[in-house]
Amino acid sequence: MQENNYEVKEVDWENIAEEKYGSIKFRRRRSSVKRLFKAVALIAIAALSGAVTSSYIVEKRYSEEAKVKMENKDKQENFAETPYGSIAKVAEVVGPTVVGIIRTSPDILGNIDKSSGSGIIFDSNGYIVTNYHVIEGADEINVKLPSGQNYLKAKFIGSDTTSDLAIIKIDAQNLPAAKFGDSSKIRVGDLAIAIGNPIGEEFAGTVTAGIISALNRKIQYGGSIYRVLQTDAAINPGNSGGALCNEEGEIIGINSLKLRDSQYDNVEGIGFAIAINEAKSILDEIMKYGRVARPRLGIYGRDAVSEDSNGIKGVYVSGVIKGSGAEKAGVKPTDILIEIEGKKIVKFEDMSEILEKHKIGDSIKCKVWRNGKNIDMTIVLADIKNDKTVNP
Template sequence: MTEEQRKQKNKKDNGLLAKAAIIGVVAGLLGGGVSYAGLNAANVANNNSSAGSSATTSSSTSSNTGETGSVTSSSKGTTSVNKSTTSSGTMTAAYKKVQNAVVSVLNYKYTSSSSSNSDLYSMFGYGDDSDSSSSSSSKKSLTLYSEGSGVIYTTASGKGYIVTNNHVISGAAKVKVILASGKTIAATVVGKDATSDLAVLSIDSKYVTQTASFGDSSALQSGQTVIAVGSPEGSEYASTVTQGIVSSPSRTLTYNGNQMTVIQTDAAINSGNSGGPLVNSDGQVIGINSMKLSSSTSGDSVEGMGFAIPSNEVVTIINQLVKNGKITRPQLGVMVAALDELNSYYKKQMGISSSLKKGLYVAKVTKGGAADKAGMKKGDVILKADGKTVNDVATLHNILYNRKVGDKVSLTVQRGSKTITITVALEASK
């Protein structure tokens, strides 16, 4: 083959390779399997063009190792499985520490049905209290209303305790859980709290084969690898594991009119994941998956924005729920925003001094609330609470959760160019 012919052949092969690769990429937008097949065909074409006829005339098995890899050939064109293949990684070990502790949570509600007789009576003004049992056959039956996830975290006094989201079991007439083994058993609601969106369930401890442990969420860093475990779209996909990274260890959101500090992650979290654990590489639960952002205010689709309740707050809440069945939460009566989450434009618009880098900006003071009675004003910046620096909502919440209604909290506040101290008598949340 002349040099000119060789150039023409290489140009043709490169064109075919590029075309195959483009087909693979386009197909990838429609389905990963097709994309893989297309790219694989491109790689085969490339190998054939570079190997020439020697690939088809080899009469013995050999391996030629170069700087970028190795080429193995066989006389019969057969291959085998490499038994030394690594079958586990860091997150596999982490998953194994929680896999049998994760459960699916089933919310059952009553639905009623009435016969045509009862409908006829109601048309003429007679209620369901008619003393004729034959004329009214209104029935109530338990129906599966929704599914979520949960995680078993401890056992005590013959009970296994499960943490999940409040919205997962909200309004339930009966709650059941599906264990990792596939067995469905009854569960009892120990306590629930709408403000934090947390709830605790209990089951007979004889069914518990593994419990998960909590890690320190305050030690989380952006970029840290995590996995989310749960039952997205229901128990049919129980024990689904998705991996992502921590985008923000402490993001402030408003949920049902209440401020929450959450962990933001891009691990896939879908309907049914609610109540399941967010797990670090040590196999520790560092958050309870609670919600995701699926679309922006303008209606644009959003991907990779899931949120979990930090484990440190979870532990504080569920311990109180187990002890008291409910949360009596002292509050200041303010809505705040962490300064380090506000960009320079918003700070300027709100009149916040550029010299202030840390603290909580008071965006709203509830009229007649505890802070209002103590003299706090909109625009104040809370720097400390009881002498402790507060740079995020979670820190302030933890300080308040360790106080009782009626306790007094000393707040160091920046108001304009002055630093003042305000003492607030905490009131019960409403």
């Protein structure tokens, strides 16, 4: 048996013909170091991303909690500040603008009669607003500033008896002046602060506080109808002409009246102030012309009672102003005005509301009751400059 011997040669793998033996592909083994590095990198990125996300969530959560706490703190501070903190601030700001007023006039026996009231500096050049009834009939008007010891003589600038407002002036400059607010924004229940001189000089600068009890009350007083704010802040004699303020230290009303009724022994907690929005235009006219032009019939009157008219309702004419449209039309004292422009008149307020819708020079048809008869008249409304002379 012949034994075959083969010669074996070592061949480089790279020299093997591809077409003859096919291609051979080699799988290179990846470095374990690189795989470890990538794994570590992925872990690091994941950890960093988690840390950033959690940090953002925690920061946002705590910032929101801090914000809520701050808001609650502010609310608590504001609540704690109202009303007592704000009252003190208002007193500091408004107090220096509220003055004392002394009216001096002789009485019927020739004795000197003095009465006191309050006023508000609304112009730094010495202009002061007060109630007309505070200075009515005065021979001399004196003003005492909160910062002064002596009284300063004041001169009369002008007035409007219908609104019970007047302006006086003292010879002074650079005075602290009050800021007027917007009484249309007032709500029932809002804080109300009254500053004035009740009962005279001894109690000058008295501050009382309460709330706004009612809006747009209609009060008949002295033959006129007033639209006023009602408050339970203490308003006493001498407070008239003083300031009613909101918690921002703005004037929202001019203290004017305190309810007095014979059917009650003591009426407390019911005071009234002329709303500042009602007063602004009036003060502007007084400053320009010294008075306010209003259409008027030319009578003084009140609600008729059974003793006047045997049950007839209307406005009892207590006096007629000489030269007025009422006098020219033939209206006489003791007449009862029962109808204007076809509308029944039951009380004085009804007459005032109708006249407010007319202007000076308008001719209006009226009906009066006199001695059991109804009489038709036409009255020309006029701006009566001198209403002191009344036909008895």
